[in-house]
Amino acid sequence: MPKVWIEKLLDEPELYLLRIDDDQVKYFEATWDIPEGITYNAYLMKSDNVVVLFDAWKKDYADKFLEALSSIVDPKDITHIIVHHTEPDHSGALPKVLEANGYKAKIIGTAFAKRLLESLHGIKENVRAVKDGEELKIGNRTLKFIALPWLHWPDTMITYLVEDKIIFSCDAWGGYSIPERVDDSDEGVVERYLPHVTKYIVTVIGHYRKYLLENAEKIKNLGIVDDVKMILPGHGLIWHKNPQKILQHYANVGLGASKKGKILVIYDSMYGFVERSVEIAVDELKKLGFEPVVYRFTDKEALAVSDILGDVPDSEALIIGASTYEANVHPRIRHTLYELLDKANYEKPVLVLGTFGWAGVAGREIEALLKKSKFDHVGTIEVKGRTTDEDEAKIREEVRELAKRLGR
Ligand SMILES: Cc1cc2nc3c(=O)[nH]c(=O)nc-3n(C[C@H](O)[C@H](O)[C@H](O)COP(=O)(O)O)c2cc1C
Ligand SMILES: [Fe+2]
Ligand SMILES: [Fe+2]
CATH class of the missing domain: 3.40.50.360 (Flavodoxin domain)
Structure with missing residues (x-):
């Protein structure tokens, strides 16, 4: 049975993780054997009269997602939905969320995501396309959107929460498996998790390795990773104690850094x-x-x-x-x-x-x-x-x- 986690990550802004452990999936993208399973992570931020949802779960778990959401907030009160990537492992539950929301929320994604939201889900109202690097004041927070094309689709972006130095990263810095913790606070959990990250990087993003390296450089040059406080991916562990660890791991895999022998x-x-x-x-x-x-x-x-x-x-x-x-x-x-x-x-x-x-x-x-x-x-x-x-x-x-x- 897929386990649902609802975890409060911060008090100000009020920030929650909504995670489901997909232990039913056998072949990710109908191809990759993952007996270790995968998690889908969405996030919800409440602050100063705004309620911002970052991504969602796979369609199979749309009802469970609404149930989880409703335990924190009335879906009608969601004011913004940030769509980092329209692949249905993150966007599948959105149509049900919008229905429960009464179609009031502003939906934000790249221009490519806007096109895909329409073609994949028929979502076309209230969608605002943002540009690479664009900043938006939502409530008392600044959201900076950064395009990370081909990590994992051409539509992909991440959000940097400027005041709090938090990155919502969707597929980037994610991994397979169902870690027994939500975050990186336990070294043992992290060490067991990292091989599943490598497998995820190669199978999901490996074809775009060039972009993995280019985007890592881009993020570095923007100066947002050196002192990042939290990285919140769409799969797997969230990085709070040591976000540099996952950045370094991705860099190593991208470069093919080898283990001697x-x-x-x-x-x-x-x-x-x-x-x-x-x-x-x-x-x-x-x-x-x-x-x-x-x-x-x-x-x-x-x-x-x-x-x-x-x-x-x-x-x-x-x-x-x-x-x-x-x-x-x-x-x-x-x-x-x-x-x-x-x-x-x-x-x-x-x-x-x-x-x-x-x-x-x-x-x-x-x-x-x-x-x-x-x-x-x-x-x-x-x-x-x-x-x-x-x-x-x-x-x-x-x-x-x-x-x-x-x-x-
Ligand atoms: C179904 C099958 C098809 C084969 N096709 C060829 C072939 O087209 N050309 C060839 O030289 N040998 C062919 N062989 C022979 C094998 O390549 C050869 O016996 C090889 O040493 C088998 O090594 P293995 O037992 O470790 O798999 C075939 C063998 C089998 C069982
Ligand atoms: Fe993806
Ligand atoms: Fe994904």
């Missing part, structure tokens, strides 16, 4: 042939002092591509093993590779281990794809059938070559 190994093996080559590579890696993290697709195991992607940013290098399947790359690796190159296209060294029965395709196909990407292709070894002593020697040599690229 971590090598990501991904392979398929139908009957154990690729596996043999991979075992040799893993053995050589360990001899060299690396710590391989291994994902395999076999007849007994198929781990989630979303988890594989989450392990890319902090890996130093990758090894991809694949069999040739009907004159192509094995379907599981084909799919993984497609997502990898699209969502986690980092400048990291990659070694390719292919095996085949009669005409090898997997190795050179993966090599061709890598050469068109940002990855640094180290080498390809194609093994015909079982791995011979000669193949083994070549594999060990290429692993040592990979290590050299990493300065070892």
